[in-house]
Amino acid sequence: MSAHAIEIAIVGAAGRMGTQLLQEAASLDTLKISAAIVAPQSAHIGQALGPEGIIATDDLDAIATVDVVIDFSSPDACARVAELAAGAGVAMVSGTTGLNAEQHRALDQAARSIPLLLAANFSVGVNLLEHLVELASRGFGEDADIEIFEAHHRRKVDAPSGTALMLGRAAARGRDWNLEDVATWAREGHTGPRDNDEIGFQVLRGADIVGEHTVYLCAAGERLELTHRATDRAIFARGALRAARWLAGKPAGRYQMRDLLFGDA
Known part of the structure; x- marks a missing residue:
């Protein structure tokens, strides 16, 4: 010591x-x-x-x-x-x-x-991902729709994960938005067309998944996916x-x- x-x-x-x-x-x-x-x-x-x-x-x-x-x-x-x-x-x-x-x-x-x-997540990779998400959101501007997917083990009690929210705030910062004003936490039934000023969240809970997060930036004719998977x-x-x-x-x-x-x- x-x-x-x-x-x-x-x-x-x-x-x-x-x-x-x-x-x-x-x-x-x-x-x-x-x-x-x-x-x-x-x-x-x-x-x-x-x-x-x-x-x-x-x-x-x-x-x-x-x-x-x-x-x-x-x-x-x-x-x-x-x-x-x-x-x-x-x-x-x-x-x-x-x-x-x-x-x-x-x-x-x-x-x-x-x-x-x-910090919602102490992984170095996730915190680098946060930085990349903000840059990508700013770069695409409103030409890309943003959706955030996260998956964790079945015992996790909060949803979306703190890391997903961190990534959502990074995406919102890239466009000078307030996440709480543009977040769509779930979709069900006849939801109508997607708004331009919207950040969607999807959640999976199952078995022993350590943690997975993907931010999708979907523009006409192309899609950028930024993903981090934790295995340990x-x-x-x-x-x-x-x-x-x-x-x-x-x-x-x-x-x-x-x-x-x-x-x-």
Whole structure:
């Protein structure tokens, strides 16, 4: 272990992403997992988690003992984690999706005191895709219709995925649109012809699909398809850990993965 390793707390440590974070972090000498936080009444409380046997706790006060907290929990828990991290001066990385407007405001408030990076997807490939989608949307202009397809495992509880929404916002930015004004979330029955100012979403849930996203830009006589397929959940954990290393020591503010990748910060 490095003498200057960044200390990390994981909130949601017993979940799918938390488990992967513990696994991936064990091989890094630049990070040290110091706290593994699980939900209250979790069956994992008191158990040793991950290769390094971190004892699981439901005590959120453990956040105050680390340099960065990585949150993959629930929307309500995420907002509470942000409040506690801000109070303790601890940087925060979160991949929790499905946040409502009030919960986003809580993160905005926290980011006045700490560096906070929220991402719907920590895959480097997906974040490069976001950039390409914005460029393609701007390049085609209104000559191309935009549709976004996403597929995930059957246990995913929110739809469309946070990543699909991220890609939709990128497409909307390319045309100076507000996604909420132009999104079509589903089609059924006699819908009439497609509007020009429309971004459509389609969702598939099944089996153990890790994640797939395709943005279709359909113009007269040609179609551009921009696709990312994830085959290993470890890519998300590696991206989140990379974000934690990068965020430590940054000034207070809201950050995105594009800041990490393209130096926009």
